[in-house]
Amino acid sequence: MFFNTATEELDSYYPIRPECQADAPMTRFKARVGKTLSPRRWNAAFTQDGHLDIAGVLRRIQRGGIHPTIKGAVWEFLLGCFDPNSTTDERNEVRERRREQYAAWKALCQNMVPAVGSGKFITTPIVTDDGHPVEDNNGAVSNGGPMDQREFQWKLVLSQIGLDVVRTDRTLVYYEDEANQAKLWDILAVYAWVDKDIGYVQGMNDICSPMVILLEHEADAFWCFERAMRRLRENFRCTTSSMGVQSQLGTLSQIIKAIDPKLHQHLEELDGGEYLFAIRMLMVLFRREFSLVDAMYLWEVMWAMEYNPNTYALYEESREGSTSNGEANKMNNKLLKQYGKFERKNVQTGVADQRSALAVFLVASVLEKKNKQLLREAQGMDDVVQILGEITGNLDAKKALKEALKIHKKYLSKAKKPIQFPQIQPSQSIFSVKHEMEGTIFAPALEGMKHVKSEDGVMLTKPFLDVCKLIIPVIEKFGAAMALVKSDIGGNVTRLETKYLSNPTKYDHLYSMVQEEVDAKTAKGSSSCTNGLLWLTRAMDFLVELFRNLLQHQDWAMSQACTDSYTKTLKQWHGWLASSSFTVAMKLAPDRKKFLDVVAGSGDINSDIEKFCSSFSPFLEENHKFLASVGMDALKAS
Secondary structure: OOOOOOHHHHHOOOOEOHHHHHHOOOOOOOOOOOOOEOHHHHHHOEOOOOOEOHHHHHHHHHHHOEOHHHHHHHHHHHOOOOOOOOOHHHHHHHHHHHHHHHHHHHHHHHHHOOOOOOOOOOOOOOEOOOOOEOOOOOOOOOOOOOOOHHHHHHHHHHHHHHHHHHHOOOOEHHHHOHHHHHHHHHHHHHHHHHOOOOOOOOOHHHHHHHHHHHOOOHHHHHHHHHHHHHHHHHHHOEOOOOEOOHHHHHHHHHHHHHHOHHHHHHHHHOOOOOOHHHHHHHHOOOOOOOOHHHHHHHHHHHHHHOOOOOHHHHHOOOOHHHOOHHHHOOOOHHHHOOOOHHHHHHHHHOOOOOOOHHHHHHHHHHHHHOHHHHHHHOOOHHHHHHHHHOOOOOOOHHHHHHHHHHHHHHHHHHOOOOOOOOOOOOOOOOOOOOOOOOOOOOHHHHHHHHHOEOOOOOEEHHHHHHHHHHHHHHHHOOHHHHHHHHHHHHHHHHHHHHHHHHOOOOOOEOOHHHHHHHHOOOOOOOOOHHHHHHHHHHHHHHHHHHHHHHHHOOOOOHHHHHHHHHHHOOHHHOOHHHHHHHHHHHOOOOOHHHHHHHHHOOOOHHHHHHHHHHHHHHHHHHHHHHHHHOOOOOOOOO
16 A cells, blocks of 8 residues: 555654654645556556656656655656666666775775774764864774875864764654664765865755665665765855855845845845845755655655756766767757756756756745745844744645746746856945045944943943944945844844833843843743843854954954854854854955955054954953853853
8 A cells, every 4th residue: 555645654654753743844745646656657667678768757756756665766867876768787787886986985984084884973073173183082083194185174074974963854763773873974974075175064964864764775875965966066165255055045036036026125125135044945955944755755846847868977977978969959849858847948948057946946936925924024134034934844845846836937037038047246345435434433332332331330221232233334344244143233232222212210221121031931032132132242242253353363364254253152052044144144255454444444443443352342241141140141043
């Protein structure tokens, strides 16, 4: 009995731990007789010698997904692991060759780090930042000789992979078995070694996990993941000036601007014009927004819609003559049917380079679904993130894909030229002409700090918030790089100021509103003033550390100064989404010299930055001390 209209039947293939049932996103996808690709229909799609009728398979997947018992085998074709025109014997040869290649790579990695392939995995660093083995690493590092840069960088990332593995799909019974976690870690560790250019980046674990679950043989799971990364890896590419996903964020911006200019303008006014809030959806293809069953359904339908019959040939260096160039000149209806419906449209309209473009239109469909709420309720980027976060477990993948195709059609009709994937350049919002000012841009904040404390040494609400507001003009000179910080500071200042103005006498002292919430047991609420003060203090910690870096590291580029400051302050408190957004934002940092020239005015900028840091830091330390005293200083982002 392969089909049951009850969703529980599909969930039973990927059981959830009992204690996690209540928090797991609801599964909406249901296998349907006559629509979902069944094992019987799949087997019938092969000729006697093994050639696959890919056109018929694509039609069925696009109508209703794939049954769990055959997902892994079908995914190997969708992702270009195998040529549908190959025979069974030819595919067996390819599979055996790949397994041998994977085994060789894994043995090489194991020689460097014995933990690879041991059934265990690493979660603590095995090398220091300067390349020395960490003591008491349980034999994780085998060679004591000098390491080249590639080996050093690889060993440096292994503990991060381990930490991500622990967090990956931890609601599933499957990952209660450490051997399965080790299998995921081994694949990611080997991939990080093989991909010399990009290596491992957080989020790849979410892409790899379903392959590990679906394909029993570790090497087969690795190659399926490797093929998936061929489609997605550019999103993970990170340079000193950009991150790959910015290309798709730029495309998303174009799409929304064309189909919904009112929403696009609203997001720009909220400093969301860079669409950084969509990073997670694009990088891990909605893994966090859906249950595992729904996410896999979404992926396979997307891959079927984007399928190009030349993918395998393009991936295989040994088959240089098998590209689609010759076929393109003699395209006919029979050949067109071997393309997915989305890719077929691109071929017919002559649109090139549509890598993962359907995912961008899918994000656009989510924004359109939330259009009215965003326009009505979003007053800052925090609100945008919160509203979009509400789709988790509440989004129908099938309907979202249908809407994405409609938006694709609408966009093509409105766009004056074919879709491009623009590379967003570092922010150019620094003034091209230096505006002279009396003293530096820090001067008002330095004056304001004189009044933050009362005569008896108590922190006063309004003067403290005023100083925070006076730093916003400095933040604005960073342009898009600090859009998230500006939104965070501005939003939390507004929250605290609103409470203060409701009763200035009662809330004259900064900590009075926090103590009131602590006593009422409402301090941990996401909209509490306690939460506002905590995150305002942390944001100001980041800025103080950044300003110090600019003073102490004259040779650092602005992006390096920003990244180092973020790592030392906010990063430990951020979840994956916020961390990824900041990583991209830091790439948009302006030129260091231009920034300092603009903020200097007619004063001594280095002297004023030093004064600001030394004078404001004690206020922040006092905030942390008070928040810790009421048990509120260690809250993390949800």
